Amino acid sequence: RKEVEQDPGPFNVPEGATVAFNCTYSNSASQSFFWYRQDCRKEPKLLMSVYSSGNEDGRFTAQLNRASQYISLLIRDSKLSDSATYLCVVNPAGGSYIPTFGRGTSLIVHP
Amino acid sequence: DAGVIQSPRHEVTEMGQEVTLRCKPISGHDYLFWYRQTMMRGLELLIYFNNNVPIDDSGMPEDRFSAKMPNASFSTLKIQPSEPRDSAVYFCASSPPGGDGGELFFGEGSRLTVL
Numbered sequence: 001r002k003e004v005e006q007d008p009g010p011f012n013v014p015e016g017a018t019v020a021f022n023c024t025y026s027n028s029a030s031q032s033f034f035w036y037r038q039d040c041r042k043e044p045k046l047l048m049s050v051y052s053s054g055n056e057d058g059r060f061t062a063q064l065n066r067a068s069q070y071i072s073l074l075i076r077d078s079k080l081s082d083s084a085t086y087l088c089v090v091n092p093a094g095g096s097y098i099p100t101f102g103r104g105t106s107l108i109v110h111p
Numbered sequence: 112d113a114g115v116i117q118s119p120r121h122e123v124t125e126m127g128q129e130v131t132l133r134c135k136p137i138s139g140h141d142y143l144f145w146y147r148q149t150m151m152r153g154l155e156l157l158i159y160f161n162n163n164v165p166i167d168d169s170g171m172p173e174d175r176f177s178a179k180m181p182n183a184s185f186s187t188l189k190i191q192p193s194e195p196r197d198s199a200v201y202f203c204a205s206s207p208p209g210g211d212g213g214e215l216f217f218g219e220g221s222r223l224t225v226l
Binding site for chain 2: 032033034042043044045046049087089091098099100101102103104
């Protein structure tokens, strides 16, 4: 099983839709979790951290489910500009500082 | 403030040639990462440094790859000899001290094509 797994998509949604992605991780001792966004032919950029209690930033909500070992990203009221690849990142425990990236989920928002 | 700076942005070379990629991290950041991204394998961590010291190079594909960080403001990734399967986008990223282990700042990448 891969350390971090994501559905590659693409998720093709109309403007205004709500869309959610999941990301599963294999190391139950993982301590920190993040979502990154990567636009076509650009570098990844941090979108948001994922806290145990869940967190919200405008139209974006991230949640962590430790029991089932997955994190999720919910995007409400999708905009054309949300079209990108969303990468999940998991940082293991025990002082090993090796952020591990999923392969990303592609989102296409159409008019 | 300047972000992570990588050079060259694009390189096309022939098989067997030496390739050197360069990275200048954000000032004050004490972690530096080299990643490789391909369609087939996604983003793979090659090596990372903490305070200029290589901590984990288990992701380096083979002996043809080497990385150095002679000081806090400069790192290189060298491929010698290069092969067509090395074609990818190579990203350098840095991270500040005291963070929670996930806020990486990436450079714009070096797109390598080996013919």
